[in-house]
Amino acid sequence: MTLFVDILGGLVGTFFIISVLSMLWKDNPIFRIGQQAIIGATMAHYILLNFKSALNNAVLPMLSGTWWLFIPLLLGVLMYTRLKNDIAWVARYPTGVLVGVGTGVMIAGTLRGQIIDQAKNTVIDLTNSVVSGNMTGMINTLLIAIGVVTAISFFTFTREHVGVLGISAKIGRIFLMVSLGANWSGEIVWYLTQLIGRLSWIINTVIKTMLLGG
């Protein structure tokens, strides 16, 4: 049996979904109410959860003896000095630590995993498909190899794009456009999925199950 609270929740959810979708027609006060309510609720949730995370993972352990946790806590607090212009420079210290740690953590993996291994796999895949006589694999890997080389050449800015480099850069641009097109089509389908998900929830959960008791 559906509880009154569930029905109320369903109706409120439906109102907010429709209020956001109403933007498809044109900007209107209902859209703005929905937008602001959703942003407000989301921010409240994020702030509360991150506060709780800092409390449980840093403040409480620090108070119970892990004294050195005051260092990351202090760095975190220093971030807020940005809010006051005359001491905003202090925030550069925690930012520097963040950038330094981030770079240090990622640099080794980037060189090996994203440059060396990727280049290696491009060549190995091509060689393997040639050796095995797999025609489809050969075409596929050859396309990838050409795409990698020409797309990289597109980003070579130290020489003018003329001659061989010019031709290569033009081919690279086509590969880049195909890649961006694939990303963009994925994006369109993703937006559509969001719409379908919400419509499905309104139709199947709120109307059919909650209101009609189906």
Place this chain on the structure above:
Amino acid sequence: MSENKSVTFWEKLGTIDYRWLYALSLLFTIIPILHPLGLPVQVSEPTKGYCEAINKLPPGSVVAVSFGASLALLDEQEAQYLATWKILFERHMKVIFYSTYADSPLVLQKHLGSMVKPEDYGYTYGEDYVVLGYAPLGESGEASFAQNIQGVYPKDQNGTPLGEIPMMKDIKDQSGIDLLIFMYTSCTDVEWPVRQWVVPYHKPTIVATLGCCGPMAAPYYPTQIQGFLSGSGMGTELEVYSGNPGPGAMMSDAKNLGILPFLLFFILGNVSYLGKRYAWGKSKEVK
């Protein structure tokens, strides 16, 4: 500007009110929601790789799930999540869930609490699975997690110290984990498991992400990641391949139909552009 200026057919074609697109798309998506069509689904190789990476592990293997789900994007990935939980539990894997986004604990609570209950598969909390809760990890957090789990998550989501949880007594770092499932919503995050799990530890890794992030995950398949899912389409494929029906089937039907108006408008837009550019039928002006 003259009010009597005539517009060509191509200009008119290119300025059709965009709200027609929305109206048509709404109509086309509602039909399969009301009456599912059951359109066939072809399972792709990355989806098979994703599923097989789990299937080939012996029962009792430890799987870490880095769960970066967002409530706002849930419709795109829910089919992936639910099918993955079912496969893991059916195969009797020991699962460590840890959330890297603020929304993720809510999603996990809903899934494990009512939709795919581990207890229905004979699971006991703390012995067969554990939920470590939320920590704003980032890439450096992922690196720390691989080196020292308790350093990042000293307690589980219920506040129990990891040392007191039976399943976690022998699992201190990545060496106790047999497979990483990395679920994320920000396209470039695919680089995190590659840099922090695959390169240093050669850890078998599979990833699940949004539809638009698929092209960024693909270069790492199959040599660096064993499989990947992108979007609800591949979530549906996983449902079909693993024999675990879920929300993906209806979603795929609706997407297949809902995308048609977009395709139509893409064609119209391009025809309009080319018509204007090459001035086809310039003499035929319409008012």
